[in-house]
Amino acid sequence: xxxxxxxxxxxxxxxxxxxxxxxxxxxxxxxxxxxxxxxxxxxxxxxxxxxxxxxxxxxxxxxxxxxxxxxxxxxxxxxxxxxxxxxxxxxxxxxxxxxxxxxxxxxxxxxxxxxxxxxxxxxxxxxxxxxxxxxxxxxxxxxxxxxxxxxxxxxxxxxxxxxxxxxxxxxxxxxxxxxxxxxxxxxxxxxxxxxxxxxxxxxxxxxxxxxxxxxxxxxxxxxxxxxxxxxxxxxxxxxxxxxxxxxxxxxxxxxxxxxxxxxxxxxxxxxxxxxxxxxxxxxxxxxxxxxxxxxxxxxxxxxxxxxxxxxxxxxxxxxxxxxxxxxxxxxxxxxxxxxxxxxxxxxxxxxxxxxxxxxxxxxxxxxxxxxxxxxxxxxxxxxxxxxxxxxxxxxxxxxxxxxxxxxxxxxxxxxxxxxxxxxxxxxxxxxxxxxxxxxxxxxxxxxxxxxxxxxxxxxxxxxxxxxxxxxx
Amino acid sequence: xxxxxxxxxxxxxxxxxxxxxxxxxxxxxxxxxxxxxxxxxxxxxxxxxxxxxxxxxxxxxxxxxxxxxxxxxxxxxxxxxxxxxxxxxxxxxxxxxxxxxxxxxxxxxxxxxxxxxxxxxxxxxxxxxxxxxxxxxxxxxxxxxxxxxxxxxxxxxxxxxxxxxxxxxxxxxxxxxxxxxxxxxxxxxxxxxxxxxxxxxxxxxxxxxxxxxxxxxxxxxxxxxxxxxxx
Numbered sequence: 001x002x003x004x005x006x007x008x009x010x011x012x013x014x015x016x017x018x019x020x021x022x023x024x025x026x027x028x029x030x031x032x033x034x035x036x037x038x039x040x041x042x043x044x045x046x047x048x049x050x051x052x053x054x055x056x057x058x059x060x061x062x063x064x065x066x067x068x069x070x071x072x073x074x075x076x077x078x079x080x081x082x083x084x085x086x087x088x089x090x091x092x093x094x095x096x097x098x099x100x101x102x103x104x105x106x107x108x109x110x111x112x113x114x115x116x117x118x119x120x121x122x123x124x125x126x127x128x129x130x131x132x133x134x135x136x137x138x139x140x141x142x143x144x145x146x147x148x149x150x151x152x153x154x155x156x157x158x159x160x161x162x163x164x165x166x167x168x169x170x171x172x173x174x175x176x177x178x179x180x181x182x183x184x185x186x187x188x189x190x191x192x193x194x195x196x197x198x199x200x201x202x203x204x205x206x207x208x209x210x211x212x213x214x215x216x217x218x219x220x221x222x223x224x225x226x227x228x229x230x231x232x233x234x235x236x237x238x239x240x241x242x243x244x245x246x247x248x249x250x251x252x253x254x255x256x257x258x259x260x261x262x263x264x265x266x267x268x269x270x271x272x273x274x275x276x277x278x279x280x281x282x283x284x285x286x287x288x289x290x291x292x293x294x295x296x297x298x299x300x301x302x303x304x305x306x307x308x309x310x311x312x313x314x315x316x317x318x319x320x321x322x323x324x325x326x327x328x329x330x331x332x333x334x335x336x337x338x339x340x341x342x343x344x345x346x347x348x349x350x351x352x353x354x355x356x357x358x359x360x361x362x363x364x365x366x367x368x369x370x371x372x373x374x375x376x377x378x379x380x381x382x383x384x385x386x387x388x389x390x391x392x393x394x395x396x397x398x399x400x401x402x403x404x405x406x407x408x409x410x411x412x413x414x415x416x417x418x419x420x421x422x423x424x425x426x427x428x429x430x431x432x433x434x435x436x437x438x439x440x441x442x443x444x445x446x447x448x449x450x451x452x453x454x455x456x457x458x459x460x461x462x463x464x465x466x467x468x469x470x471x472x
Numbered sequence: 473x474x475x476x477x478x479x480x481x482x483x484x485x486x487x488x489x490x491x492x493x494x495x496x497x498x499x500x501x502x503x504x505x506x507x508x509x510x511x512x513x514x515x516x517x518x519x520x521x522x523x524x525x526x527x528x529x530x531x532x533x534x535x536x537x538x539x540x541x542x543x544x545x546x547x548x549x550x551x552x553x554x555x556x557x558x559x560x561x562x563x564x565x566x567x568x569x570x571x572x573x574x575x576x577x578x579x580x581x582x583x584x585x586x587x588x589x590x591x592x593x594x595x596x597x598x599x600x601x602x603x604x605x606x607x608x609x610x611x612x613x614x615x616x617x618x619x620x621x622x623x624x625x626x627x628x629x630x631x632x633x634x635x636x637x638x639x640x641x642x643x644x645x646x647x648x649x650x651x652x653x654x655x656x657x658x659x660x661x662x663x664x665x666x667x668x669x670x671x672x673x674x675x676x677x678x679x680x681x682x683x684x685x686x687x688x689x690x691x692x693x694x695x696x697x698x699x700x701x702x703x
Contacts, residue, residue: 155554156556158522162520163573
């Protein structure tokens with residue numbers, strides 16, 4: 001019985017001009033967004049891979065020089081493009097792509113795509129995720145708002161019920177029919193996405209990536225199911241088709257436009273973040289005066305000197321078998337990194353809290369759930385950008401540490417002229433950042449996963465509860 | 473067989489249907505006359521199970537509608553006042569859809585013969601219903617009822633808006649169905665049609681079945697007079 005209704009719904013929908021027109025438009029937008037996104041992904045990936053290679057070559061071929069000079073000369077870390085980021089740009093356009101790695105300074109990632117664009121980028125980009133998250137629900141609403149209300153108005157609902165089938169069966173049949181028709185628009189785009197992923201990875205598709213893609217599909221399938229069943233239920237409960245359309249559009253505006261903005265703003269106003277200037281100033285102050293405010297840098301320097309002299313059992317730095325400047329610089333590096341990390345963790349905490357307001361709103365709002373999950377799985381969310389920044393800082397520290405240690409052991413204090421062998425640069429490994437694993441993506445987005453699960457159950461319940469709707 | 477025992481429906485203070493007692497036997501056509509709001513549609517909706525009665529019971533073939541709503545639907549067919557159907561489907565496809573919902577799987581030829589029997593011209597069978605006139609849609613509705621081979625037929629002002637010829641054809645089909653043993657309950661405003669096709673005629677006023685007349689024993693003019701006196 002369900003299949004009969006589904007088939008009828010599917011047939012009538014495919015013959016419907018409204019469906020052909022709007023469905024065709026959405027399919028076209030998906031195609032444009034996919035190809036456009038992939039083209040920009042390819043060129044960015046090429047650029048960055050090339051830049052990273054060049055940075056590495058420059059680093060390796062900088063010639064013989066004092067190791068600390070090499071640490072000042074520095075290098076660059078570029079954030080690799082995630083394989084699925086062409087599907088969902090996430091916050092990629094606004095996060096930095098490029099960190100300058102040098103001694104003594106923890107630089108922020110710079111050069112976001114937004115910096116290179118006009119300010120119009122703030123109004124959003126045409127990505128597949130945007131079409132799927134914002135426009136497809138709108139298409140669903142326009143197709144389903146009168147799915148039952150129209151049948152009520154035309155008396156065909158009574159006719160159907162008089163043939164001896166239940167209301168919830170009709171609703172399930174309709175949901176099935178709409179899903180089937182919608183698949184004609186969505187599935188080709190998703191197939192193309194998969195092909196583009198294959199092209200992007202040159203065929204070497206990892207299990208991790210495959211799982212990410214599968215979970216993304218699942219998340220969107222649930223999202224569309226929620227909108228379809230919600231539309232059918234509201235169509236059944238509304239007094240008229242007009243009311244059903246108005247209620248559904250209201251829900252769309254609330255879920256896809258107002259709530260995401262509002263929760264983000266509420267998060268930012270509850271958890272105030274200091275400005276970049278304040279952040280840098282606080283770090284500087286702690287470096288000068290000590291993290292507890294009672295241990296200024298000159299005092300720390302004296303204490304270190306005493307300790308090192310005692311360790312080597314000598315009276316002055318000139319008698320040391322090692323380079324004290326290098327030891328002092330490394331200690332300074334260690335201290336500033338500790339201070340930086342303390343402040344960075346504090347900032348991260350604040351941003352985390354700001355984002356959590358929006359993240360928890362996923363329980364009420366399936367749009368937020370699918371948005372967070374989608375960009376998390378695509379590796380284009382804030383957490384991935386943060387992981388890159390942390391990885392780059394760790395890499396920078398280890399790079400400087402290696403060079404300082406080398407300088408400590410091969411030269412004496414005050415000898416800034418002695419040059420290290422060029423082979424030392426190869427001791428620093430390639431910069432090789434990997435996106436957080438899929439398990440960490442899922443554990444970070446547990447609210448979204450839970451929310452989608454709750455919504456599925458709620459929708460099933462709502463559809464099954466359609467027994468007692470008023471027919472007169 | 474359609475049977476109402478003390479069938480009552482109240483909405484708050486208002487009584488839509490007051491203790492209706494009515495039995496329509498196999499092969500009998502019963503016409504319900506009355507003004508809008510007299511309780512005709514309420515009666516039909518109670519038999520369809522779309523309205524839960526406040527008191528009493530409606531039953532079809534001795535099965536209570538309130539208790540076995542889905543089972544009683546097997547025995548009944550229903551034609552609403554305006555049959556809108558699905559404009560993007562053809563006449564045959566519409567008929568096929570509703571018949572298969574009731575559990576029948578007819579071939580194209582059988583479906584076509586039901587439509588012809590209901591009086592729909594052959595050329596229209598494979599055209600989309602969007603281009604049909606009201607009378608043509610009504611005929612598809614009749615075909616849906618015929619195809620169900622129901623024991624009881626419920627009609628809510630089926631001839632309103634039909635031209636006299638279509639209306640006359642409709643009466644013919646009703647008589648034929650009754651001859652084959654179907655119990656027919658028809659709510660109508662058309663006094664002359666009621667007198668012509670029905671075996672018995674009931675007049676309703678404010679939820680009460682005021683009088684029941686044998687159609688053979690009254691002329692159309694007398695029926696009109698009685699109707700005007702009653703309401």
